[in-house]
Structures are given as structure tokens and as C-alpha cells.
Amino acid sequence: MAFARRQRSVLPGFGLSLGFTLAYLSLLVLIPLSAAFIRAMGMSWDEFMQAVASPRVLASYRLTFGVSFLAALVNAFFGGIVAWVLVRYSFPGRKIVDALVDLPFALPTAVAGIALTAIYAKNGWVGQWLDPLWVQGVTKLSVAIPFVDWKAWLGGSIAFDRPGVFIALTFIGLPFVVRTLQPVLEELQPELEEAAATLGANRWQTMTRVIFPELFPALITGFALAFARAVGEYGSVVFIAGNRPMHSEITPLLIITKLEQYDYRGATAIAVVMLVASFTLLLLINLLQKWSRRYYRI
Amino acid sequence: MAAIVSTLGERPSATRASQGRVIRNPLWVRIVFTTIALIFVSSFLLLPLAAVFVEAFRKGISVYFASFADPDALSAIKLTLTAAAIAVPANVIFGVAASWCIAKFEFRGKSILITLIDLPFAVSPVISGLIYVLLFGLQGWLGQYINAEQPWFPALQAWLIEQDFKIIFAVPGIVLATMFVTFPFVARELIPVMQAQGSDEEYAALTLGANGWQTFWYVTLPNIKWGLFYGVILCNARAMGEFGAVSVVSGHIRGETNTMPLHIEILYNEYNFVAAFAVSSLLALLALVTLVLKSFIEWRHSRA
Amino acid sequence: MKPKILLLTGLALAATLAAAAKPVQLLNVSYDPTRELYVEFNAAFAKYWKAKAGDDVTVKQSHGGSGKQARSVIDGLQADVVTLALAGDIDALHEMGKLIPKDWIQRLPQNSAPYTSTIVFVVRAGNPKGIKDWDDLVKPGVSVVTPNPKTSGGAMWNYLAAWEFARRKYGSEEKAREFVAQLYKNVAVLDSGARGSTTTFVQRGIGDVFISWENEAFLAQKEFGKEKFPIVAPSLSILAEPSVSIVDRVVRKKGTEAMAKAYLEFLYSDEGQEIAARNFYRPRNEAIAAKYSSRFVKMNLVTIDEAFGGWAKAKRVHFADGGTFDQIYVQ
CATH class of the missing domain: 3.40.190.10 (Periplasmic binding protein-like II)
Incomplete structure (x- = not known):
């Protein structure tokens, strides 16, 4: 890839900043990651396919990527609202809520897993009344729409099943969306909204035509980061997932499993597949963002 | 215009506090939005936090504070602070450099560069630790070199053996893993802010005769300070809370290579739930420190 | 100066x-x-x-x-x-x-x-499901907690003990495989380590029976109450x-x-053996074992060498990729 500058800019420091960025990136990320690739390349094709495409591994990809996507989507929506409320409105306890947003970063993932399990397990604070509701809901759904195995999809309980995975992944992804949106909202120029209002736009039009396009790149970034983080998450999920093979077993757990059996190559092979998948998805999202910025700027 | 301090008022943007706002959302919109936000935050954030503190104080305040007197806990706290003190500044410098070249210039391969910066987010923490083991472990590249019969540079090999410099299962490995995991935070916060900002103000400064560094210090930095602030906070929080990657390279030697999260795991596994949650509550309090810092900066800013 | x-x-x-x-x-x-x-x-x-x-x-x-x-x-x-x-x-x-x-x-x-242990069952107070032996674990409606044998040493012992019980009782490797598959269908949570499983069973109230190290079971009793978590010794177990x-x-x-x-x-040494016994491991020294005989029930134990031909073989057959543990989940 060529990092040639496309057009001359008057601003200085391109060479220095890009040079430093690339050097630091290579030393800390690219060279170490290439160690994983090289280790995985020692395998024959058959070996590789067996490691990365056995039924259990495939089932874990579906779960990991599917639930991560769902969790990131929920985070993008609700996290967007949280960020908006935090920046624009004042209400009692606003600062406390603001501080709370960082919790998923500060709390070690294992502690988060334990705490979430304690809350959502059948005997937990919330689980004791939410869990029966969930089970009832799933049962009713199975009666109403019998062609789908709802229990397999939605789980037979909240903790120690698929909903638990979703809760953990939503928890760890939330700050990404809020904290990416917040600075952009803070810097958002009120003049834009004022101009829109002066020109006769109503609140809804200002929202969708003026504010949302400004926020969109940051929202996409937040979504992408929350998704990427969720895909790799291990510590909090294993406590609450139940970890049943073919059902609620996540891919990072399978990597650990391989490592426990001294199968470095198998582990790195799965890691490489996840890396390539995440990289592709992130790249797509970044391209989309670039496109959206150009589109909205016109 | 005076600030609105009703129960559900609309607050002036932090950066443009002096300017009034002509547009307000109707009250019902504000109530609905705030309620949704509060319910979401309560069920996903407030409850886990409450769980941590309830467990930590289950046996009273004295037991809570006794948890920190343990020398192993103190050494874990010290190690965690050390790792963060190295990882965060390094990533701040990187973040500023990366966002400068990405936001202010157009070049080919930019999307790929951004994606590469995002990559550590997507790497499973377990793998983040493992790659350093593959590099520096006894069975890894470094180990193979040290044990090689006929190395490339015998002098270097002899020097390495003599130094007996430990990377993994020692502090350098823990610092490296922490840096890797928190690598994208500052850059990722700054890029959208700088992009939203554009370069007009910098052009103006340059036209008025400022040099590059002056432009950066007096024009760019004040504009990106919130993004930078969030970036540092997040980077620091994550650096202190990281579990998976550090767990792989730590070796779990009590009182030596255990960070706070690893020490918490140990305490929990010893059925010492109160101490485990007490140490966790310290990490949770980080968020509170953030709040104080942020209020302080806002206050300074409003006076300036 | x-x-x-x-x-x-x-x-x-x-x-x-x-x-x-x-x-x-x-x-x-x-x-x-x-x-x-x-x-x-x-x-x-x-x-x-x-x-x-x-x-x-x-x-x-x-x-x-x-x-x-x-x-x-x-x-x-x-x-x-x-x-x-x-x-x-x-x-x-x-x-x-x-x-x-x-x-x-x-x-x-x-x-x-220098010390040994074995695999036992921990049940709920009063043993409401009436669990006495491995057979009771495969009954429909019984919820079992055990760690994942791929990531936990203790769980490998659990798995092999169940396998050997079924092989002796039903007479063939094939039957043993079916038995173990049935057993793992009843497993509600597969934690990655033995301590994780103990917490799931004891703290979260998941499962009717927890297959555990004997020493771990005794320790849980000591921490959380003897009456609340009775120990059941199966008719056959493994010498860990x-x-x-x-x-x-x-x-x-x-x-x-x-x-x-x-x-x-x-x-x-005598002192070391005494400490092991105090911490719920079965001592090798016979005099000290006799002293603690009321704690450690006499059980019918097989060794890994006689039943499975050593660890290398047991790992290859049961826990490697595509081994019996993988097979029971991917039919």
C-alpha cells in the first residue's frame, strides 16, 4: 500500500506524524500479530481447515458474530440516546450517569462477568423476576410461531445461555458508542441548528437533516468499535454464557481450549480467521464512513 | 444568557457556554429521551456497579479496608499503576500523531491505516497476550534464538544470555500487553473530533504567521481537548482494568506479577469474595475520579 | 574522613x-x-x-x-x-x-x-433428586454442573470416571460413549475451571448435582456449610x-x-502428609491416612493406567480434537 499524499496541504507535520504512526503501529501491533500469522502458516491446508471449520468452531462463529452484531446495534441506538441526553440535557444525577459510562472499561472483564451473572441469574436481583418472564415469553413464541426452534435461538434462561452472552457484550460495548459520540456532540456548532431553524426547518427536520448527518460518522465508528470489541471478548462472557458446545460457546473460548491442549497452531489459526474477519468488517465500515462523510458534506 | 438549571433543562454546550441557544426540544421529548437513557444505563451499568459495592461492604467497613492492607494487594496496585503510567503517555503521543496525519491530510491507504489502528480492539485479549508469548517466550522467536546452536550474531546471543532479561512473565511483558490492548483509544477518540473540526482554523493560524508547533499548541489542541481528555480517561481505565491479555503474559506469581484484575480473580477463587469486590471497587472508583477531573476542567474552562 | x-x-x-x-x-x-x-x-x-x-x-x-x-x-x-x-x-x-x-x-x-484425591458428587441439601450413583446423573430432568474437560484438569478426571463406570456396567466402549453423551446432555453449565463450577453450583444455585474433586467438595462444605452441600460417593470413581x-x-x-x-x-514427610490431609487431600502415608479415615470414605477406585492405558492415550482418545468429547456434541 502506498501512503503517498494525494494533494498538497499547507499544514505541516505530515511526514513526522505519519512516520511516527507507522513505526509505532509496526512495532507494537503489526510485527507481533505477524507472529500469529507465521505460526498458523506452518499448518497444512487440511490441518488449517480442520482447525477453523469444524462444526463446533462454525457454530461458535455464528454465535459470536451474530450476538456481537446485535449487541453493537442495540448499543448504537441506546448509546446514541445516552450520549445525546448527557450532552444536551441537564437533569439531577447527570454527572453520575456520565461517570458511569466508563465503568465497563475500568471494571476487569472477569468482575463484570461475575457481577452480571449475580444480577441476571435465576436467584439474582433482576433474574428472579425477569428469568420466569423470559421463559414464558419464549414458550408463548414457540406456540405462536411453531416452525422455529425459539428455545434454541433465544435460550431457555437468561444467565448461562445466549441472552447472557448478549448482556455481557452489550455491557462491554456501550462506552465505545457514547464516548465516540460525546466529543462530536460537544463540538457540534449550535449555529447550524439555528440556521436550520431560521430557514424554517422544524425540530424533526433539523434532527434528521442537520444533526444526524453530522453525527453519523461518529455513530458508525462507535458501532464498529463496539462490534469489534465484542467479537474478541472473553473474560466477562465465560461467566454468564453457560459455554455449552454448539450452543452458547464463543470463539475466544475455543481459542483458549486449543491453547490448554498445547495446540498453539490450532489456536493461532482460529485467531487468524477472526482477525481477518474483523479486519474486513472494520475496513468496510471505515470505507462506508468515508463515503458517508463525502456524501453528506456536499 | 443564564444557565438553565431546571430539573430537565437544556444545558448549554460545554464549549460554547457563553452563547445562548434559540432552539429547545419540547419538554416531552426531553423526558422520553432521558427516561430511555436512564433505564438503559441503570440496567446495564448501575446494577453491576451496585453489585460490586454491595458485595464489597457485605461484612462491614473494617473488613473492606482490611482488604487493602494485604501486601499482595498493595503490590498488585503498584504494578497496575506502573503499567498504566507507561502505557497511557505512549499511546497519547501515538494518538495525537496518528489523528493529525489522518484527519488533516488526504492520502492513499488511509482507510487501511485507520482499520489497522482499530485492529487491537478486535483482537481477542487472549490473542493479544499470546502474540507476545510467541515472540518472547522460551518456545518463541527470542527463545529459539537464545537456545540456537549456531545463531546469527553469537555476540548478541551471549549478551542476551548474560543479561537474562525477562520480558514475559515479568513487568515488561505486562506493560507491552497493556499498551497493545489500549493502543487505539486515544487515536480513535481524536480522529472523529479532528475530522468534524476541519482544518480552517489551522489554515488561518498559518496565514497569520504561526509555525507548525504554535498552530498545534494554540489552535488544534484547545479544539480537541475534550476528545483528548476522553481518550486519556478511557485508555487509562482500560489499561488498569485489562484482564485477558495480561493474564496470559503474567505468570500469576503472587506479590510479583499480579496486577489488580489478576489479584481480584485470585481472591475470588479463594472464596474471599469481600476482598475481591473491595479491590474491584477501587477500579470502579476510577469512573468517579474521571467525574471529578472533568468537572474540574469544565470549571477552569468556564472561568478562563 | x-x-x-x-x-x-x-x-x-x-x-x-x-x-x-x-x-x-x-x-x-x-x-x-x-x-x-x-x-x-x-x-x-x-x-x-x-x-x-x-x-x-x-x-x-x-x-x-x-x-x-x-x-x-x-x-x-x-x-x-x-x-x-x-x-x-x-x-x-x-x-x-x-x-x-x-x-x-x-x-x-x-x-x-504425594497426595491423591478422587471424584465425588455434591448435591443440594437433603438430596431432593435422590442422587446415589452415576446412573442417576443421566436421568431426564437432572441438571449437572461440571467444568469443561478441554480446559480443566479436574473435569478430565470426572469424564473418565463416568466413562469407566459405564464401560464396566454396560460392557462396551460404545455403550460408555452413549452414557457419557447422555450425561453431558444434562450439563447446564460448562465452566472453564473447577473453581468456576463450584461457584456456579454454590453461589448461583444452578444444577442438582456437581461433579467435583473430593478436596474441592470438602473445601466448599467448610466455606459454605456442611448441611447445605452433602457429598455423595459413587459406587466407582477414579484415583486422581x-x-x-x-x-x-x-x-x-x-x-x-x-x-x-x-x-x-x-x-x-509426616508433617507434609498431615498438612495434605488437613487440607482434604488423601495422604499416601498409611498411618496418617488411618488417622483421617473418618473423613475419607473408602471408595472403589480405578487408576488411569489400568483403565485407560495412561494419560497420553486417554488424552488422545477422549480430549484431542475429534476425540470422544467432541463427538458427543457434534453428532
């Missing part, structure tokens, strides 16, 4: 101190449930070694899943001794890293396992031999070979 004298005195003082007692350090890399055991044992050893050799020894501990710990040592963790959950994990130190000789297991008495070894390459480099050897031998 004065600073010079001070310096000389200081140097002299330092020299005498160094000659008097050498503070030495030993690193014991162990698996999860042995924490309480080694806290007590290390203190006893420090006293013993001070009396014998005059040095002040501090034993540092590292605990974690058995396989993970072995891997750390292979990757360069400077362990003087390893005390792991199963011989198979110590074998890996030889196979993967050439850190110890192949015949390490013969260097100490009784397969280098957690083995120990010095790590030759590390002790030679660090010059701690004599002390590391003494540390492991001290495990076999």
Missing part, C-alpha cells in the same frame, strides 16, 4: 548479614484448588529449611488452570517446582519444552504424587493423582536444585 568510615562500616555490616542467612526464593507453579494447601505447607517448609540449612526461604506461589500453568512454564515461567493436577500436564514439560527428563514420574515415590516435579532446567540455572528437591520430599 567520616563518610569513608561510615561506608566501610556499612560494607562490613552488609557482608556479615549476607554470610549469616541467605534469603532464597522458590517458585511453585500449581493448579487451582491447592492454594490453601500450599499456604500452610510453605510456612512449614520455611521453618524446616531454616532449621536444616539455615537459609530463609520464601516460596512464591502461582495458581491457575493446570494446563495453562504448564504452558506458562513451557513458555519460560521460571518455576522451580510444578505441582499440577495430572501427570499429563507435567509430561508436556518434557514433550514441548525438554525442561525435564522423560522419566520424571519415577523420580519420586508413588508416581510422584496430582503429580509434582522439579523443573530441571530452571533449578540448574538458578542453583536451587537441592532446595527444590527437599521441598518435594518434604511433601512425603
Whole structure:
């Protein structure tokens, strides 16, 4: 890839900043990651396919990527609202809520897993009344729409099943969306909204035509980061997932499993597949963002 | 215009506090939005936090504070602070450099560069630790070199053996893993802010005769300070809370290579739930420190 | 003049101190449930070694899943001794890293396992589901908690004990496989480690029965109440031999070979055996075993060598990729 500058800019420091960025990136990320690739390349094709495409591994990809996507989507929506409320409105306890947003970063993932399990397990604070509701809901759904195995999809309980995975992944992804949106909202120029209002736009039009396009790149970034983080998450999920093979077993757990059996190559092979998948998805999202910025700027 | 301090008022943007706002959302919109936000935050954030503190104080305040007197806990706290003190500044410098070249210039391969910066987010923490083991472990590249019969540079090999410099299962490995995991935070916060900002103000400064560094210090930095602030906070929080990657390279030697999260795991596994949650509550309090810092900066800013 | 004298005195003082007692350090890399055991044992050893050799020894501990710990040592963790959950994990130190000789297991008495344990069931107060033996675990509606044998040493023992029970009762490997598949259909949560499973069963109230290390079960009783978590001994179980070894390459480099050897031998001494028994491990020493016979019920135990032909084979057949454990989930 060529990092040639496309057009001359008057601003200085391109060479220095890009040079430093690339050097630091290579030393800390690219060279170490290439160690994983090289280790995985020692395998024959058959070996590789067996490691990365056995039924259990495939089932874990579906779960990991599917639930991560769902969790990131929920985070993008609700996290967007949280960020908006935090920046624009004042209400009692606003600062406390603001501080709370960082919790998923500060709390070690294992502690988060334990705490979430304690809350959502059948005997937990919330689980004791939410869990029966969930089970009832799933049962009713199975009666109403019998062609789908709802229990397999939605789980037979909240903790120690698929909903638990979703809760953990939503928890760890939330700050990404809020904290990416917040600075952009803070810097958002009120003049834009004022101009829109002066020109006769109503609140809804200002929202969708003026504010949302400004926020969109940051929202996409937040979504992408929350998704990427969720895909790799291990510590909090294993406590609450139940970890049943073919059902609620996540891919990072399978990597650990391989490592426990001294199968470095198998582990790195799965890691490489996840890396390539995440990289592709992130790249797509970044391209989309670039496109959206150009589109909205016109 | 005076600030609105009703129960559900609309607050002036932090950066443009002096300017009034002509547009307000109707009250019902504000109530609905705030309620949704509060319910979401309560069920996903407030409850886990409450769980941590309830467990930590289950046996009273004295037991809570006794948890920190343990020398192993103190050494874990010290190690965690050390790792963060190295990882965060390094990533701040990187973040500023990366966002400068990405936001202010157009070049080919930019999307790929951004994606590469995002990559550590997507790497499973377990793998983040493992790659350093593959590099520096006894069975890894470094180990193979040290044990090689006929190395490339015998002098270097002899020097390495003599130094007996430990990377993994020692502090350098823990610092490296922490840096890797928190690598994208500052850059990722700054890029959208700088992009939203554009370069007009910098052009103006340059036209008025400022040099590059002056432009950066007096024009760019004040504009990106919130993004930078969030970036540092997040980077620091994550650096202190990281579990998976550090767990792989730590070796779990009590009182030596255990960070706070690893020490918490140990305490929990010893059925010492109160101490485990007490140490966790310290990490949770980080968020509170953030709040104080942020209020302080806002206050300074409003006076300036 | 004065600073010079001070310096000389200081140097002299330092020299005498160094000659008097050498503070030495030993690193014991162990698996999860042995924490309480080694806290007590290390203190006893420090006293013993001070009396014998005059040095002040501090034993540092590292605990974690058995396989993970072995891997750390292979990757360069400077362990003087390893005390792991199963011989198979110590074998890996030889196979993967050439850190110890192949015949390490013969260097100490009784397969280098100074204490043993076995697999038992922990049930709910009053045993509401009436669980008595392995057969009761495959009944519909019984919810079982056990860790994942791919990531937990203890869970491998669980799995193999169930397998051997079924093979003896139903007469064939095929039947045993069906039995174990049925059993794992009833498993509600597969935690990655033994302690994780204990917490799931005890704290979260998941499951009717928890398949556990005997020592872990006793410890849970001690922590959370004896009546609340009764122990049920199945008709057949497995003799779990957690083995120990010095790590030759590390002790030679660090010059701690004599002390590391003494540390492991001290495990076999009367005092060491007593400490093991107090911490719910079955002692090898018969006199001490007799003393604690009321605690450890006599059980019908098979060994891994006689039932499965050793760890290497058991791991290959049951726990490797595509082994029986994988097969029962992917039909």
C-alpha cells in the first residue's frame, strides 16, 4: 500500500506524524500479530481447515458474530440516546450517569462477568423476576410461531445461555458508542441548528437533516468499535454464557481450549480467521464512513 | 444568557457556554429521551456497579479496608499503576500523531491505516497476550534464538544470555500487553473530533504567521481537548482494568506479577469474595475520579 | 574522613548479614484448588529449611488452570517446582519444552504424587433428586454442573470416571460413549475451571448435582456449610493423582536444585502428609491416612493406567480434537 499524499496541504507535520504512526503501529501491533500469522502458516491446508471449520468452531462463529452484531446495534441506538441526553440535557444525577459510562472499561472483564451473572441469574436481583418472564415469553413464541426452534435461538434462561452472552457484550460495548459520540456532540456548532431553524426547518427536520448527518460518522465508528470489541471478548462472557458446545460457546473460548491442549497452531489459526474477519468488517465500515462523510458534506 | 438549571433543562454546550441557544426540544421529548437513557444505563451499568459495592461492604467497613492492607494487594496496585503510567503517555503521543496525519491530510491507504489502528480492539485479549508469548517466550522467536546452536550474531546471543532479561512473565511483558490492548483509544477518540473540526482554523493560524508547533499548541489542541481528555480517561481505565491479555503474559506469581484484575480473580477463587469486590471497587472508583477531573476542567474552562 | 568510615562500616555490616542467612526464593507453579494447601505447607517448609540449612526461604506461589500453568512454564515461567493436577500436564514439560527428563514420574515415590484425591458428587441439601450413583446423573430432568474437560484438569478426571463406570456396567466402549453423551446432555453449565463450577453450583444455585474433586467438595462444605452441600460417593470413581516435579532446567540455572528437591520430599514427610490431609487431600502415608479415615470414605477406585492405558492415550482418545468429547456434541 502506498501512503503517498494525494494533494498538497499547507499544514505541516505530515511526514513526522505519519512516520511516527507507522513505526509505532509496526512495532507494537503489526510485527507481533505477524507472529500469529507465521505460526498458523506452518499448518497444512487440511490441518488449517480442520482447525477453523469444524462444526463446533462454525457454530461458535455464528454465535459470536451474530450476538456481537446485535449487541453493537442495540448499543448504537441506546448509546446514541445516552450520549445525546448527557450532552444536551441537564437533569439531577447527570454527572453520575456520565461517570458511569466508563465503568465497563475500568471494571476487569472477569468482575463484570461475575457481577452480571449475580444480577441476571435465576436467584439474582433482576433474574428472579425477569428469568420466569423470559421463559414464558419464549414458550408463548414457540406456540405462536411453531416452525422455529425459539428455545434454541433465544435460550431457555437468561444467565448461562445466549441472552447472557448478549448482556455481557452489550455491557462491554456501550462506552465505545457514547464516548465516540460525546466529543462530536460537544463540538457540534449550535449555529447550524439555528440556521436550520431560521430557514424554517422544524425540530424533526433539523434532527434528521442537520444533526444526524453530522453525527453519523461518529455513530458508525462507535458501532464498529463496539462490534469489534465484542467479537474478541472473553473474560466477562465465560461467566454468564453457560459455554455449552454448539450452543452458547464463543470463539475466544475455543481459542483458549486449543491453547490448554498445547495446540498453539490450532489456536493461532482460529485467531487468524477472526482477525481477518474483523479486519474486513472494520475496513468496510471505515470505507462506508468515508463515503458517508463525502456524501453528506456536499 | 443564564444557565438553565431546571430539573430537565437544556444545558448549554460545554464549549460554547457563553452563547445562548434559540432552539429547545419540547419538554416531552426531553423526558422520553432521558427516561430511555436512564433505564438503559441503570440496567446495564448501575446494577453491576451496585453489585460490586454491595458485595464489597457485605461484612462491614473494617473488613473492606482490611482488604487493602494485604501486601499482595498493595503490590498488585503498584504494578497496575506502573503499567498504566507507561502505557497511557505512549499511546497519547501515538494518538495525537496518528489523528493529525489522518484527519488533516488526504492520502492513499488511509482507510487501511485507520482499520489497522482499530485492529487491537478486535483482537481477542487472549490473542493479544499470546502474540507476545510467541515472540518472547522460551518456545518463541527470542527463545529459539537464545537456545540456537549456531545463531546469527553469537555476540548478541551471549549478551542476551548474560543479561537474562525477562520480558514475559515479568513487568515488561505486562506493560507491552497493556499498551497493545489500549493502543487505539486515544487515536480513535481524536480522529472523529479532528475530522468534524476541519482544518480552517489551522489554515488561518498559518496565514497569520504561526509555525507548525504554535498552530498545534494554540489552535488544534484547545479544539480537541475534550476528545483528548476522553481518550486519556478511557485508555487509562482500560489499561488498569485489562484482564485477558495480561493474564496470559503474567505468570500469576503472587506479590510479583499480579496486577489488580489478576489479584481480584485470585481472591475470588479463594472464596474471599469481600476482598475481591473491595479491590474491584477501587477500579470502579476510577469512573468517579474521571467525574471529578472533568468537572474540574469544565470549571477552569468556564472561568478562563 | 567520616563518610569513608561510615561506608566501610556499612560494607562490613552488609557482608556479615549476607554470610549469616541467605534469603532464597522458590517458585511453585500449581493448579487451582491447592492454594490453601500450599499456604500452610510453605510456612512449614520455611521453618524446616531454616532449621536444616539455615537459609530463609520464601516460596512464591502461582495458581491457575493446570494446563495453562504448564504452558506458562513451557513458555519460560521460571518455576522451580510444578505441582499440577495430572501427570499429563507435567509430561508436556518434557514433550514441548525438554525442561525435564522423560522419566520424571519415577523420580519420586508413588508416581510422584504425594497426595491423591478422587471424584465425588455434591448435591443440594437433603438430596431432593435422590442422587446415589452415576446412573442417576443421566436421568431426564437432572441438571449437572461440571467444568469443561478441554480446559480443566479436574473435569478430565470426572469424564473418565463416568466413562469407566459405564464401560464396566454396560460392557462396551460404545455403550460408555452413549452414557457419557447422555450425561453431558444434562450439563447446564460448562465452566472453564473447577473453581468456576463450584461457584456456579454454590453461589448461583444452578444444577442438582456437581461433579467435583473430593478436596474441592470438602473445601466448599467448610466455606459454605456442611448441611447445605452433602457429598455423595459413587459406587466407582477414579484415583486422581496430582503429580509434582522439579523443573530441571530452571533449578540448574538458578542453583536451587537441592532446595527444590527437599521441598518435594518434604511433601512425603509426616508433617507434609498431615498438612495434605488437613487440607482434604488423601495422604499416601498409611498411618496418617488411618488417622483421617473418618473423613475419607473408602471408595472403589480405578487408576488411569489400568483403565485407560495412561494419560497420553486417554488424552488422545477422549480430549484431542475429534476425540470422544467432541463427538458427543457434534453428532
